[in-house]
Amino acid sequence: MPLTPERLQDAYRQMLIIRKFEETIRSLYQQGKIRGSFHPCVGQEATAVGGCWALRKDDYLTCTYRGHGQAIAKGLNLQAAMAEMLGKETGCSKGKGGSMHFTDPSVGLLGANAIVAGGVPHAAGAALASQLQKKDNVAIAYFGEGAVNQGVFLESLNLAVIWKLPLILVCENNLYSEMSPSHETTSVVETYKRAAGFGFEAMQVDGNDIEAVYNAVEQAAARARAGGGPTYIEAMTYRLWGHMMGDPEIYRTKEEVAKAKENEPIVRCGKRLIELGCTDADLSRLDGEAEAIIAAALQFAESSSAPQPADAFTDVFI
Amino acid sequence: MSNITYAQALNEALREEMKVDSRVFLMGEDIGHHGGIFRVTKDLIDEFGADRVRDTPISESSFVGVGIGAAMVGLRPVVELLFMDFALVAADQIVNQAAKLRYMSGGTVSIPMVVRAQQGGGRGNGAQHSQSFETWLAQIPGLIIVAPSTPADAKGLLKSSIRAGNPVIFIEHKLLYNIKGDVPEGDYSIPIGKAEIKRDGRDITIVSYSRTLLFALEAAKTLAQKGIEAEVIDLRTIEPLDMNTILESVKGTGRLLVVHEAHSNCGLGAEIIARVYEQAPDTLIMPPRRLGAKHVPIPVAESLEDAVLPQPADIVNAVEAMF
Numbered sequence: 001m002p003l004t005p006e007r008l009q010d011a012y013r014q015m016l017i018i019r020k021f022e023e024t025i026r027s028l029y030q031q032g033k034i035r036g037s038f039h040p041c042v043g044q045e046a047t048a049v050g051g052c053w054a055l056r057k058d059d060y061l062t063c064t065y066r067g068h069g070q071a072i073a074k075g076l077n078l079q080a081a082m083a084e085m086l087g088k089e090t091g092c093s094k095g096k097g098g099s100m101h102f103t104d105p106s107v108g109l110l111g112a113n114a115i116v117a118g119g120v121p122h123a124a125g126a127a128l129a130s131q132l133q134k135k136d137n138v139a140i141a142y143f144g145e146g147a148v149n150q151g152v153f154l155e156s157l158n159l160a161v162i163w164k165l166p167l168i169l170v171c172e173n174n175l176y177s178e179m180s181p182s183h184e185t186t187s188v189v190e191t192y193k194r195a196a197g198f199g200f201e202a203m204q205v206d207g208n209d210i211e212a213v214y215n216a217v218e219q220a221a222a223r224a225r226a227g228g229g230p231t232y233i234e235a236m237t238y239r240l241w242g243h244m245m246g247d248p249e250i251y252r253t254k255e256e257v258a259k260a261k262e263n264e265p266i267v268r269c270g271k272r273l274i275e276l277g278c279t280d281a282d283l284s285r286l287d288g289e290a291e292a293i294i295a296a297a298l299q300f301a302e303s304s305s306a307p308q309p310a311d312a313f314t315d316v317f318i
Numbered sequence: 319m320s321n322i323t324y325a326q327a328l329n330e331a332l333r334e335e336m337k338v339d340s341r342v343f344l345m346g347e348d349i350g351h352h353g354g355i356f357r358v359t360k361d362l363i364d365e366f367g368a369d370r371v372r373d374t375p376i377s378e379s380s381f382v383g384v385g386i387g388a389a390m391v392g393l394r395p396v397v398e399l400l401f402m403d404f405a406l407v408a409a410d411q412i413v414n415q416a417a418k419l420r421y422m423s424g425g426t427v428s429i430p431m432v433v434r435a436q437q438g439g440g441r442g443n444g445a446q447h448s449q450s451f452e453t454w455l456a457q458i459p460g461l462i463i464v465a466p467s468t469p470a471d472a473k474g475l476l477k478s479s480i481r482a483g484n485p486v487i488f489i490e491h492k493l494l495y496n497i498k499g500d501v502p503e504g505d506y507s508i509p510i511g512k513a514e515i516k517r518d519g520r521d522i523t524i525v526s527y528s529r530t531l532l533f534a535l536e537a538a539k540t541l542a543q544k545g546i547e548a549e550v551i552d553l554r555t556i557e558p559l560d561m562n563t564i565l566e567s568v569k570g571t572g573r574l575l576v577v578h579e580a581h582s583n584c585g586l587g588a589e590i591i592a593r594v595y596e597q598a599p600d601t602l603i604m605p606p607r608r609l610g611a612k613h614v615p616i617p618v619a620e621s622l623e624d625a626v627l628p629q630p631a632d633i634v635n636a637v638e639a640m641f
Contacts, residue, residue, distance in 0.1 A: 093424035103423035110390050115414050121380045125387020155380030315425035317484045
């Protein structure tokens, strides 16, 4: 299904929902209402929505601790996501997983993962299952460019190619591996070239251009469904906030971040919609709708109960 | 009944489960036409094809991870590690992923995957091919750990493991593969979490599993000639531990020795003894003892390896010291 102008409006609203979700989390975090860490994806919404919206609900997704956007774009219920952030029994993992482990197999979300590259072989495994059962579902794995030096990542590249798996790997290259510039930590920092070296169909796209991401993933999915094997898409983007809450961001200048904001995906998508005939009033209506959806999710989460202590002992083999 | 080896019994279990359940598939190094270095997957590729008896590159971390992903979407992978020592290469996938994903997802996903591996020494394979890892794996909530000692148990427990619906670490021993025993034909299973009394006795309880269980039975024969009747319990499952069978036995004997090949330090022997003291403090009439590998890496030369790993004579000596 192409990203028609009408659907692009919905995608714009979806990006706003993700942005507002994380802005709300930041505020809750600052109020001390959220435990553990929070790794925002602010500035990377186009890779999430562009990629996940090019797929079917029954396609599989694994992502990372910076994966709120992808999880929501794939269809994770927002109220359950917000409740999970607040550690409530109505959360998508009943308060056991938290920010870094959003999971909902009913929408194909096999899990965000807190180990860098840890979820990449899981997507490969889901792709293998699809292939073995002669189904046409594909699997997509999102990761940052910081993942490309992990052993399991490189091993998975090899497996995906030799087994011709229906797998789409999306590298969100935001230039920083946690708090280090990636060009200092990575031998071939244009990571798609590594994948090409493994035999992948590999490309680089503008990750802040939602249509570019959508088109690349849509083509990769069609190829995978037809038995053409895996594709590697390096989506160039920028993380506008720190690696996590409390990151002093000494590795970059305020000027650099300010410049990056000019190119951020939601603003760009808004401009594109204006080009396509939307009015400022249309955009502000979409913004208002996103705002209302987040407010409802927050209200649901805050009014939910904490899990009972006895619930700590369920959902595991004991 | 048929009299077959431990390796043949495992092969039968795999074949039978693959026949009745199309979700079951195998992955591992050289398991296809080669049939696995210990021949456990012999000829299965001819019957089920290379898709379901899948040779992998030497990259344990990724293919264990692939097993997890396939399990999450409904398949039943049985993943073979050539040596248990290589579990460390895949440690993140076993410990951080397989063991935890069901819990972290609030029960919305599960990992019905078996990881099979042979472990242990006695063959001069050296310190990176002779270790026993059940102790530290048992520290990880979310893993079922089984370690059969006989062909019949091996077959029945492997079938139960494939059906368990949760990640199972299935521990084989490299020196058990050629041991023969009577195995019931056709479909049967041994329940996970159930120990078995392999020899009745009134004087002392010896708890063991895997290869040292056979040593314990051998020692029990020697002890009987000296007038000591040992009751020998085969744990069969390490996690969850069947404490009831141990406690019942110790109530009758008043003496306890735990024997395993894994290093003694912070080991299962210590755990079982602690639990007996916690759960039945008045049953022991003598301080309990444990026997395990001494605290050095496993050496190659036979004279050295025998000095490090518990031997049947060590069991006899330890028991005699308790009378």
